Amino acid sequence: MDQGFYLLAFDSTQHSMKADKLAAGHFRAAIVPTPTEITSGCGFSLRFYEGDAEVLLDFAHKLPVPAKLYHLGEKGPDGRRAVTTIGEGGAG
Amino acid sequence: MIYLDNAATTLQKPEAVYRRVAECLPLCANPGRSGHRLSVQTARAVYDARETVAAFFGIADAMRVVFGLNCTDALNLALHGGLQSGDHVVTTSVEHNSVLRPLNALALQGVAHTIIETGPGGTLDMAAVAAAIRPDTKMLAVTHASNLTGILNPLAELGALCRKHGILLLVDAAQSAGCVPIDVQALQIDLLAVPGHKALFGIQGTGFLYVGPRAHLREVRQGGTGSQSSQPFQPDVLPDRYESGTLNVPGIVSVAAGIEYINTVGIEAVEAHDRALAKQMLEGLAAIPGVTVYGNADAARRLPVVAFNIAGLPSAETATRLDIDYDIAARSGFHCAPLAHRSFGTANEGSVRISGSWFTTRQDVEAALRAVEALAKKA
Numbered sequence A: 001m002d003q004g005f006y007l008l009a010f011d012s013t014q015h016s017m018k019a020d021k022l023a024a025g026h027f028r029a030a031i032v033p034t035p036t037e038i039t040s041g042c043g044f045s046l047r048f049y050e051g052d053a054e055v056l057l058d059f060a061h062k063l064p065v066p067a068k069l070y071h072l073g074e075k076g077p078d079g080r081r082a083v084t085t086i087g088e089g090g091a092g
Numbered sequence B: 001m002i003y004l005d006n007a008a009t010t011l012q013k014p015e016a017v018y019r020r021v022a023e024c025l026p027l028c029a030n031p032g033r034s035g036h037r038l039s040v041q042t043a044r045a046v047y048d049a050r051e052t053v054a055a056f057f058g059i060a061d062a063m064r065v066v067f068g069l070n071c072t073d074a075l076n077l078a079l080h081g082g083l084q085s086g087d088h089v090v091t092t093s094v095e096h097n098s099v100l101r102p103l104n105a106l107a108l109q110g111v112a113h114t115i116i117e118t119g120p121g122g123t124l125d126m127a128a129v130a131a132a133i134r135p136d137t138k139m140l141a142v143t144h145a146s147n148l149t150g151i152l153n154p155l156a157e158l159g160a161l162c163r164k165h166g167i168l169l170l171v172d173a174a175q176s177a178g179c180v181p182i183d184v185q186a187l188q189i190d191l192l193a194v195p196g197h198k199a200l201f202g203i204q205g206t207g208f209l210y211v212g213p214r215a216h217l218r219e220v221r222q223g224g225t226g227s228q229s230s231q232p233f234q235p236d237v238l239p240d241r242y243e244s245g246t247l248n249v250p251g252i253v254s255v256a257a258g259i260e261y262i263n264t265v266g267i268e269a270v271e272a273h274d275r276a277l278a279k280q281m282l283e284g285l286a287a288i289p290g291v292t293v294y295g296n297a298d299a300a301r302r303l304p305v306v307a308f309n310i311a312g313l314p315s316a317e318t319a320t321r322l323d324i325d326y327d328i329a330a331r332s333g334f335h336c337a338p339l340a341h342r343s344f345g346t347a348n349e350g351s352v353r354i355s356g357s358w359f360t361t362r363q364d365v366e367a368a369l370r371a372v373e374a375l376a377k378k379a
């Protein structure tokens, strides 16, 4: 069953590139188009395929760029996911 | 052909630059807009280039590298974005029109400026710079090296002076970037304007501005950034605030490839090579009867950029003869530096300029010297 996923959103696509580089080798993650459920930030987000809230928030805190960690829940009947803000990190 | 117009644009680039541009071109999706894999890959290429540029100039935060069209574009952002009515700027008589014209336009909007005159020697009097700083001075806008004489200004001293007075230091590194080491932190540079297409060996249509943490610039353009897209106003975040619209990705990649090449050969090797070329040009030209070389002759502080005239031969004619009869590309006229020409007494006549690069050989310069000698004999 689709459990949803964690995702980091950024202020700039160039910030997402930096975070993607830093995540490489530590997490299974990929840059994806920012889901429309998230209305702020830039067009690229870093979607995680592993890691729990605590570990990912810790990663976010250590980033040199501002980033917001979200959990996107199971898809609702309209196909959209419920968004939970987990926290903010980085040099915001 | 012997190409001695490198101060305008370097013609010969490292092989890796051509290769990287060719590799990049068919894969250049829109960087950072679309989210498909090619778009992400293109955004990553831009990001990697940003890091390469940042590391080369001692810039701690790569997001403070703002890519633009050329050095002129970077200077316009620094000047129009950083100054407003009531501000005062100190600048010098050896500046390029890409500094002088924005300052003249800003003067109409209430931004005053003082020009420090170097005189015919072309060297900057530090005491005069210090004396020109007033309570309303916001910025010192200075070229690192003159595009007429190649004379390098003492950036470390200028940086210290600016910090002491709490004003911003804007450096036009059009001629020096890629020729001598520049570390924005060590030199206390707040704004560094750099072209990609000169000594960094990038292709044309490239340049960037480093925007230091003490500089707070208004953006001079608004538009799409791929971020905060629902917001009606330009985002504050760097680099997006200053990078609206689709970037020149092949160009940006070419600049990174050029910098990587310089890192491979070593900037110290480039510096030593340039110093030798400058010495050869200056001494060689000075030894030819009928030739006047402009600016202080101390080669240790000059890049291989030399302006001269042959008595009795207009500068445009000298350049044409060099081109047609000797297959040597040089530049005549005013070199977009009208005040420097005024200082040299060449405001009406202009001069001929020869300028070398890492790829210029001693033989190239020797051939140019012999050609100038032959022309001077006939004149």
Ligand SMILES: Cc1ncc(COP(=O)(O)O)c(C=O)c1O
Residues within 6 Å of the ligand: B007, B008, B070, B071, B072, B073, B095, B096, B098, B143, B145, B146, B147, B172, B174, B175, B195, B196, B207, B336
């Ligand atoms: C000293 C100086 N400043 C600025 C520029 C402008 O550079 P660009 O042609 O990249 O705008 C030049 C080059 O022509 C230059 O020599």
